[in-house]
Amino acid sequence: MLLIECPWCGPRDETEYHYGGQAHVPYPEEPAGLTDEEWGRYLFVRENPKGPFAERWCHTAGCRRWFNVVRDTLTNEILRISTGST
Amino acid sequence: MTEVLPEHPDFLWRNPEPRRRYQVLIVGGGGHGLATAYYLARNHGITDVAVLERGWLAGGNVARNTTVIRSNYLWPESAGIYEQALKLWEGLEQDLGYPLLFSQRGVLNLAHTPQDVREGVRRVYANRLSGVDAEWLDPVQAKQVCPILNISPELRYPVLGATYQPRGGIAKHDHVAWGFARAADALGVDLVQHCEVTGIDIHSGRVTGVRTTRGEIGAEKLALCAAGHSSVLAAMAGLRLPIQSHPLQALVSDLLEPVQPTVVMSNTVHVYVSQAHKGELVMGAGIDSYNGYGQRGGLHVIERQMAAALELFPVFARAHVLRTWAGTVDVTPDASAILGLTPVANLYLNCGWGTGGFKATPGAGWCYAHTIAHDEPHPLAAPFALDRFSTGALVDEHGAAAVAH
Numbered sequence: 001m002l003l004i005e006c007p008w009c010g011p012r013d014e015t016e017y018h019y020g021g022q023a024h025v026p027y028p029e030e031p032a033g034l035t036d037e038e039w040g041r042y043l044f045v046r047e048n049p050k051g052p053f054a055e056r057w058c059h060t061a062g063c064r065r066w067f068n069v070v071r072d073t074l075t076n077e078i079l080r081i082s083t084g085s086t
Numbered sequence: 087m088t089e090v091l092p093e094h095p096d097f098l099w100r101n102p103e104p105r106r107r108y109q110v111l112i113v114g115g116g117g118h119g120l121a122t123a124y125y126l127a128r129n130h131g132i133t134d135v136a137v138l139e140r141g142w143l144a145g146g147n148v149a150r151n152t153t154v155i156r157s158n159y160l161w162p163e164s165a166g167i168y169e170q171a172l173k174l175w176e177g178l179e180q181d182l183g184y185p186l187l188f189s190q191r192g193v194l195n196l197a198h199t200p201q202d203v204r205e206g207v208r209r210v211y212a213n214r215l216s217g218v219d220a221e222w223l224d225p226v227q228a229k230q231v232c233p234i235l236n237i238s239p240e241l242r243y244p245v246l247g248a249t250y251q252p253r254g255g256i257a258k259h260d261h262v263a264w265g266f267a268r269a270a271d272a273l274g275v276d277l278v279q280h281c282e283v284t285g286i287d288i289h290s291g292r293v294t295g296v297r298t299t300r301g302e303i304g305a306e307k308l309a310l311c312a313a314g315h316s317s318v319l320a321a322m323a324g325l326r327l328p329i330q331s332h333p334l335q336a337l338v339s340d341l342l343e344p345v346q347p348t349v350v351m352s353n354t355v356h357v358y359v360s361q362a363h364k365g366e367l368v369m370g371a372g373i374d375s376y377n378g379y380g381q382r383g384g385l386h387v388i389e390r391q392m393a394a395a396l397e398l399f400p401v402f403a404r405a406h407v408l409r410t411w412a413g414t415v416d417v418t419p420d421a422s423a424i425l426g427l428t429p430v431a432n433l434y435l436n437c438g439w440g441t442g443g444f445k446a447t448p449g450a451g452w453c454y455a456h457t458i459a460h461d462e463p464h465p466l467a468a469p470f471a472l473d474r475f476s477t478g479a480l481v482d483e484h485g486a487a488a489v490a491h
Contacts, residue, residue, distance in 0.1 A: 013386075021330070039476075047326075048377060053377060073331070
């Protein structure tokens with residue numbers, strides 16, 4: 001089980017959190033102007049690296065706030081934790 | 087002392103040095119890669135083939151799955167390819183000339199809520215329309231199939247019924263991979279182990295070869311078949327895939343007398359159980375929530391899975407967990423595979439089987455070999471093209487796949 005440090009509540013077990021996938025994926029500025037390929041990429045394609053990965057977690061069983069984590073997907077080492085809106 | 091030790095049994099395949107060039111290179115020496123190589127040689131007469139495996143043959147997900155075989159998926163597209171696989175399973179031991187311990191002991195998919203019941207009944211009708219054997223059982227009938235199943239209405243998630251596919255079952259996963267490897271090798275395919283692909287060479291939009299830890303190897307056609315590592319490989323060709331790699335855990339108990347006569351799966355309470363020929367109970371869980379390549383997951387997932395199993399099968403209370411492990415599964419947004427051509431000429435893709443690739447092994451290999459040989463999708467594979475994620479023609483199998491794929 002991962003031990004994740006919530007920026008507001010401190011270190012808690014993974015079971016207190018909800019996973020949110022890749023971080024920093026903005027909603028398209030002009031969704032109606034996208035091609036089908038571009039819209040498909042926005043909907044369905046996310047980074048899937050073997051190594052450091054910027055991802056979102058929500059402390060659902062605590063403060064219920066979202067934050068960003070950079071975690072190595074091979075070793076599970078957490079490299080950086082930051083607050084942020086996306 | 088050495089005089090009394092038995093000889094090493096016959097090796098099932100050669101261990102050749104890779105040549106500098108092949109007609110077809112398959113990246114990934116798991117079940118799907120080996121099956122693809124075998125059918126390329128057997129069905130299409132293409133034997134100038136090498137399978138490149140970064141570790142040892144059949145050491146990834148084909149060694150880590152829970153060996154469930156079934157074809158009772160909802161949509162005709164899925165029923166087509168999974169039923170093709172099941173029909174191949176039914177003759178595979180004779181075809182490969184190798185024992186696979188293929189056992190059609192039936193598969194129960196339990197329903198625990200009124201919505202589960204509606205979905206289950208709908209799937210049974212859909213399966214019959216697709217030519218897949220399927221029955222709807224009430225709880226008493228389900229208990230006749232699986233006498234140790236707890237159908238008490240007092241359960242937190244009582245059993246309200248089950249879909250049943252009598253032709254489903256299990257096989258011995260290692261033997262499946264070894265059987266394909268042995269047969270492919272006998273037809274002239276080079277199985278190259280400890281050969282990791284580190285780069286893909288593309289000139290003028292065409293694949294020309296790969297760089298590996300054992301040197302450069304040229305290829306007329308390159309077929310990726312690397313399950314959880316598909317994103318990593320595809321990135322070498324400049325492709326981004328709609329895939330997320332997750333840990334998927336499983337476990338076995340100590341060896342027990344035969345108590346579990348069939349395969350029982352439950353999406354709602356997140357567990358699936360069968361009993362291997364040797365006697366261990368084999369159980370699988372849902373994926374761990376986060377992306378991961380580490381081939382391990384969290385114990386809390388196992389704990390939840392054990393709680394569900396114990397409620398359904400109180401007799402398991404005295405069993406012990408012998409070992410747990412995880413594989414890296416390649417999950418797509420619609421819980422269906424990606425099989426077909428890519429934007430790069432002569433580069434082919436078979437991935438995205440997620441939590442359920444083992445059952446598809448012969449069918450995926452059959453269709454992938456055809457796709458590679460003819461440079462166009464096999465009719466059964468056509469719905470699973472990569473471009474469905476821009477056309478929107480998804481094959482949504484979350485209901486039939488879900489946790490217990």
